[in-house]
Amino acid sequence: MEIARRAWERHALERPIVQVSVKPCRVFRDSSAATFRRRLRDRRFVSVERRGKMIIGRLDDGGGMLAHLGMTGKVIHREAGVESPDGTRATLRFAEGDALCFVSRRLFGRLWAAPLGVLHARSGWEELGPDPLLGPFDTELLAAALADRDAPVKNVLMDQRRLAGIGNIQAAEALWRARIHPGRPARTLSRVEVGQLRRGIIATIEYTLAQADVNEIRYLGEGHAPNPFRVYGRAGERCRRCKTEIVREVQGGRATFFCPGCQLRRVRPATGRAAPRRSKQRPRRA
DNA sequence: AACGGAACCTGAAAGC
DNA sequence: TGCTTTCAGGTTCCGT
Numbered sequence: 001m002e003i004a005r006r007a008w009e010r011h012a013l014e015r016p017i018v019q020v021s022v023k024p025c026r027v028f029r030d031s032s033a034a035t036f037r038r039r040l041r042d043r044r045f046v047s048v049e050r051r052g053k054m055i056i057g058r059l060d061d062g063g064g065m066l067a068h069l070g071m072t073g074k075v076i077h078r079e080a081g082v083e084s085p086d087g088t089r090a091t092l093r094f095a096e097g098d099a100l101c102f103v104s105r106r107l108f109g110r111l112w113a114a115p116l117g118v119l120h121a122r123s124g125w126e127e128l129g130p131d132p133l134l135g136p137f138d139t140e141l142l143a144a145a146l147a148d149r150d151a152p153v154k155n156v157l158m159d160q161r162r163l164a165g166i167g168n169i170q171a172a173e174a175l176w177r178a179r180i181h182p183g184r185p186a187r188t189l190s191r192v193e194v195g196q197l198r199r200g201i202i203a204t205i206e207y208t209l210a211q212a213d214v215n216e217i218r219y220l221g222e223g224h225a226p227n228p229f230r231v232y233g234r235a236g237e238r239c240r241r242c243k244t245e246i247v248r249e250v251q252g253g254r255a256t257f258f259c260p261g262c263q264l265r266r267v268r269p270a271t272g273r274a275a276p277r278r279s280k281q282r283p284r285r286a
Numbered sequence: 287a288a289c290g291g292a293a294c295c296t297g298a299a300a301g302c
Numbered sequence: 303t304g305c306t307t308t309c310a311g312g313t314t315c316c317g318t
Contacts, residue, residue: 026295053312071312072296087296106295108312151289160313169311219311221298232311253291255309293315301307 001053001165002133002209003217004067004075008057009048011077012092012100016044019093027089027104030066030112030123039063039113040092052128052164056119064116066123070108076101076216128164132201142201143194146186153189154182155252157201166201169220169232170208172257174200176231181265182256183249231257 020040022033045057045065055075057065067075076085080097087105094100102111112119120126130141145162146153156162157171166174175182177200180193189197211228212218218225220233227233230240235248235257244261 068312070295071310073312105297106310106312108295110313149288155289158312167311221310252289254312289318291316291318294313297310299307299309302305 001050001055001069003212004069004073005048005050005055007075007077007215008045008055008067008100011098012045012057012094013048014044014046015094017041017092018095019091021084021091021093023089025089026107027109027111029110031114033090036065036090036111036113040065050131051125051134052131052160053167054123054125054128056116056125058116062116063113064119066110066112066114066119066125067102068110069102070104070110071106072219073102073104073109074217076103124160127161129160129162131164132205133165137198137202139191139195139198142198143191146189146194149186151186152183152251153180153186153197154256156186158254165205168254168256169229170201170204172232173204173208173229176200176258176263177203179262179264181263182251182258184265231259233257 017040020037022028022037024033028036040059043059043061043063046060047058049056049058053068055067057067059065069075074085078084078099078101084091084099084101085103087103088101089104089109090102090111092100102109104111112123129145130137142163146156149156154171154175157166157174158168172182174197178193178196180189180197208228220227220229231246234246237246238244239246239259239261242259242261244259246257246259249256249258
C-alpha cells in the first residue's frame, strides 16, 4: 500500500484530472461509481496520505478519494496510449494523456469519493491502530497492542485496530525475524521478545519496500522474480538461520509459514546462569 | 468481548 | 485436453 501511495503521489499530485472512467462494481459499495466520477472530474489531488492499508487523496475542493486495494490491488501509472491493466476499476486521466489506474481484480478493494470529513468518519480510518511507519513506534506501543490478548500473536499483529498496515506476509516475516512462533498467545511475549518483534516489523517492512518495484508492484508469483521473503511461501525449504524445514500451517484461516527450529512456541528458557523463576506478578520497574 | 471459521470474488496453477 | 480442486499479500459477518 505504501508503494501504491507513492505512485499515486508521484504521478497525480497537483495535476487536474480531465477524465474519469469507472467500471461499476462492488468496489464502489460506499457510493456509486457515477458519484465517484462526478466528484473527481476536473479536480486535482493536493496530498496523498496512507494509514495502514487505507489511502486517502485529498482534493482541491475539500473532498477526498479513499482507496483500499484488498488482496491483489494495485495503483499503476500508465503512459498515454497504453491501456489500463486487467481488473482496473477506475482510471483517472490527465491532460497529457497518461493515467492512474486503480486495480482490484477480485473486487475486495474499495474506492470511495466523498467530502473529506465523511471519509474520515465513516471508513474506519479513525479506528485504525498506530502504523509502524508513521509516528513513534516503540516497544511500549507494541506491548500495549499485544497486551491482554489470548489470540495467536500473528492474528493480533494483523488486527488493524491494534496495529495498522501489517498483513499476512509481513506478520509471518516479522515473527521469523524475531524468532517467535506465530501461534504464541500474544500476552505471553516477554518484554525482550516484544523488543525483538518491534525490530522485526520495522526490518521486514523496510526490506519489502526496498525490494518492491518502484513503478509497478509485483505480487508473489507474478513475473519471474524470485520469492524475496524469508519464510513466506517457502514450506519445505530450509530455514536460512538453522536449516530446519519451514512449515506451512493454517492459522485463523490464513496460511502461516514459520521455522519450527528457531521460532519457539514457548518462552525461551534463560541461558547461562540460573534464571530465577518469575513470580506471577512481575515487579514493575520504578 | 474475544475467538475461529465461512463468505465474499476472480483467475491462475496444480491435480486428475 | 478438459474438468475439478486449491489457493491467493483482506475484511466482515456469524455463531459459539
